[in-house]
Amino acid sequence: MESILSFCFAILIAPLLPAVIQKVKAAFGGRQGPPLLINYYTMFKLFKKGSVYSTSTTFVFRMGPVVGCVTGLMMLLFFPLAGIAPLFSFHGDVLILFYLMALGRFFTILAALDTASPFEGMGAAREAFFSTLAEATVFGILILFFRITGSLSFAEFFSGNHPITLTGQHGALLLLVIVALYIVMLTENSRVPVDDPATHLELTMIHEVMILDHSGPDLALIELGAWFKLLFYSAFLARLIDPFQFHNIWLDGLLFYAVVTFVYVTIGTVESITARYKMNLVPKFILTPFALIFFVTILTMELIK
């Protein structure tokens, strides 16, 4: 029951949190910013609209948003939000989930290529390239967590016999993991400095350019999928950052979502104070966390016997 409520709450709150990023950016720019509920308005506005489809497109174009949204949902179904056991969990679920995320990407890329647009092809190529680099880091993190916890499941990472916490034996290593995962989050969710969701230059970059031709409810589904994905990564980071467990649902939940909000605030801060990289520098940026993780993994060779 708790699990279902927790999942529903996460789905409901997922559109709210990105507005925090916009608020933070507005504050840095000395503006008031949009209302916190902006994304709900946008979503309902899009749901009410119809769509215009390019004559070049096929069913794949219409499938892309659905697959993207579903993979986002799947991540939240399997992740232990706020210390509450997830709805589904089994040994090995991380592998299938990260591969499902790749499936979402596969169809987003195909939907972009389906439009026969030169811009969207460019975005698709970048998405495909950068995600292969980020994937190596993600699996590096999984290796490390397996070495610490002996498990391959999100739920057991944080609640098994050897849970991962900052205060635990491997806290120092975890600091590097947090940095690495943060960079992966920025990459995978198309944030500054890899991509810029706000502007449309350098031929509109990655994520935004891939969804140029989507409109109406399709676009809403894409946005929802993106919000779920961002919430998943922030929740993952929050569980790593937050070492406290009160064994009280309300207290744990409150603290958890406070940390999640903090992660969103930092994203807003990063977006306000850094500039986007030139595209040819991005691969180097994405390889930084991989180097970190590999270093951490080597460190465990002597630490954990």
Place this chain on the structure above:
Amino acid sequence: MDTMFVSLAVILGGGVAALLLCRHFTLMKLATIATITTGSVMGLIFTLSRLLSDTPTLETSWEWLHIFTLAFKVDSIALFFLVPIFLISPLLLFYSFHYMADKAKATRTAINYFFFAVLVASMALVVTAANMVTFALAWEIMSLSSFFLVVFDYQVRANRQAGYLYFIFAQGGAMFLFAAFALLYSHTGSFDFSSFAAIPEGVKLLVFILFFLCFGSKAGAFPLHLAKIQSAPAAPSHIAAIMSAVMSKMGIYGIFRIYLLLDATTPLLGQIVLITGMVTGVLGVVYALARQDLKQLLAYSSVENIGIILIGLGIGMVGISEQNQAMAFFGFAGAFLHVFNHSIFKSLLFMGAGAVSRKAKTTNIDQLGGLMKRMPITGRTFLAGSVAISGLPPFSGFIGEFLIYYGAFQGINNHRFSFILAVLAIISLAVIGGLASACFTKVVGLAFLGEPRTDKAAQATEARSAMVMMMILMAVACLVIGVLPEPFIRLAFAGIRDVPYLAGYDTQAFMVIVRHISQTALLFIALFLAISLLRKILYIKKEIGSGLTWGCGFTQPTVRMQYTGTSYAAEMVDFYRPFVPIKRIYTGISKIFPGKTTWEMEVDDVAAVNYQRGLVTPLLKLVQKLLWIQHGNIQFYIAYIIVALVGLLLYL
């Protein structure tokens, strides 16, 4: 055992029937396909019934030419490798009914069917051979029959060259095979496979490397993959499919069989296989990404999948030398399952490529596009195959990779070098997976989606019924294995039943995971349907417009403005530059009113470049100096033979 030989005889009979009936084109095709299918079904029933029930190994042998013994042995490993042979071959033949539709080439088609039958039978003999003579005989028949299959369109110069290269590689590989057998025979004095374990430890490594060179070139391990790459575009599609999907697995079988027979204690064997697997996998997929020819791309993707299978085998071997039973079990099981899965989705993709080449008259991705609308079923099944080969759930490719991952993760708690190897294996699997997705989004996105880039592509129509039906069947199989993997995983487990060291490993706990994977796949599909329904509801009574793709205000888009395969892959390929030599030719702009300029990019195979530089060029120089021996005077040739004979007699 007799059932199997009868089924092989029926298959060969089908081949002979093709030769006899070559004047009646359709009848010939029908008779051959029916006969070979009957034989294959018999073989399949024999194989599966023995594989699934816990039966002991069968052995049989008979005298041949009074000096040699032909010995056969059927254990679980052989049985497992028989499954794709008997399963895929008839399906490809059904496909060929409409694919080989040129009546003017009736005789040639008949010969093609004959060698197809010979190839199927010889592959079955390869996996059941139990001594050197039998194995070498079957191996050579397999190589030669496949050579004749490759040169079907021999009038085209490029095809003859590809066939020639294939021949050289096949015979070069066989040379290593004979060297290894000779080395073994000099130590044991026996032709029997079971005597291999008795040779000294030091020799085992050398023998294994010799075998690895032979089997690696058949499987397509880097850098021995060149013949495979060249022959795939040259051969008819169903031939390319059986070579990539089934015959290359004979190389994998050889490596695994020799590893078990040698029973070496050194961990080097596993390390060699694992590291070769990682290199093969990553470079295979990078080159696949760089290719614009659909069939060549698929051939490189086979190289990548061989890499994945070798990683699985390597994980298993490292597991054995580390005495980590779980690691060994899942490494081998994953490799086996991937062998099975790959034979299905790679056949599917080659069938799709064949349909495209027949209907759009080209397989160059940069000249295709928009085929999904013109060939809806080919497009949809190709999409399913692409998701499967990229290892994405809920399709079959994921299941095999999951087992290999699972095995590799069991090695994370090892120490030192084998820990590093396990880490590298996992990361290369992840990188291969990502690049494979990139590669197949390129194929589907650029060849099947978007707008047709040439008139040829615009005029394509759906393939004919036999081809379409087989593609649907294969695509459904990919989905079924992905959603309900349990029986297929059990099949792989049954395949490694006779591997020593693994006996008694309890798979109960793992089967729970498998059921969870199946549920997750079903959950995903249910959610997908639910959200699709939601989307449908949201679009009820909505205004649906249609127009041009948004072009940033540009109202006269042309198809040439689309991204091409070259541009899609350029950045990714560039990233791996040290291993991927790229040639760029740009004529430049010089005058105030510039004339015509051209820009070309070509990606060479690093192995081909180095063979050319290090092997072929020096060899040619040497051979040219010896040219005087070859003068065309037959009397002197006979004299050479006599001199050689006398010399040998004196020496011995």
